[in-house]
Amino acid sequence: MIEVCVAGAAGRMGRAVVGAVSREEDMRVAMSVDPVLEGEPDSYPDLMSAIAAGTPDVMVDFTVPDSVFANAITALGAGVHVVIGTTGLSDEQVAEIRALAEGGPANALIAPNFAVGAVLMMRFAAEASRHMPKAEIIELHHDRKLDAPSGTALRTAALMEGEPAIHSVRLPGLVAHQEVILGGTDETLTIRHDSLSRESFMPGVVLAVRAVEQRPGLTLGLEPVLFGDL
Incomplete structure (x- = not known):
């Protein structure tokens, strides 16, 4: 036990x-x-x-x-x-x-994030950044979160190639959400994770x-x- x-x-x-x-x-x-x-x-x-x-x-x-x-x-x-x-x-x-x-x-x-989907998002973003030249991160959290950027966003950026910019949003009604938007020649790739509750x-x-x-x-x-x- x-x-x-x-x-x-x-x-x-x-x-x-x-x-x-x-x-x-x-x-x-x-x-x-x-x-x-x-x-x-x-x-x-x-x-x-x-x-x-x-x-x-x-x-x-x-x-x-x-x-x-x-x-x-x-x-x-x-x-x-x-x-x-x-x-x-x-x-x-x-x-x-x-x-x-x-x-x-x-x-x-x-760990900055214990959601399995968020960990997968970070792994996918790290791999995608090796093949697409530019990326930015948008992280969105509830308005009571004390730190910005979030630990998840900082960890994601650290795993990725280059130095993706991070944008932080704090609003009531949110829990924990993050988008990684990557850009290449005439294409974009968006990887998003949403935690809908703390469970x-x-x-x-x-x-x-x-x-x-x-x-x-x-x-x-x-x-x-x-x-x-x-």
């Missing part, structure tokens, strides 16, 4: 993660971390107090950019594997997480929770878990 700690458990993504983990037979939510939940059973206001009460196998973090780095450092230092879906980490912070994961007993997996991310989160223990050091993106060749 995989014992899971969910950081940001009262948030929209956190609640979805709690539900997804609870439905799996080989894992359970051992503790929830969120100041909103303080006083509820197996809930703690911060990660340090949660780990002081017991050591889970994996921490899943869907908090905010101001909290995720400290949570990752705390968990890795305690020997807890981490799965991070919160975006906004700096390159320097990722490098420090990598150093801790490579030098200690716990591993880390950071679209849950199969990937569950997959990452199962996989992180077997992937030494730091894994960036869900692609290595899905394809095993990146």
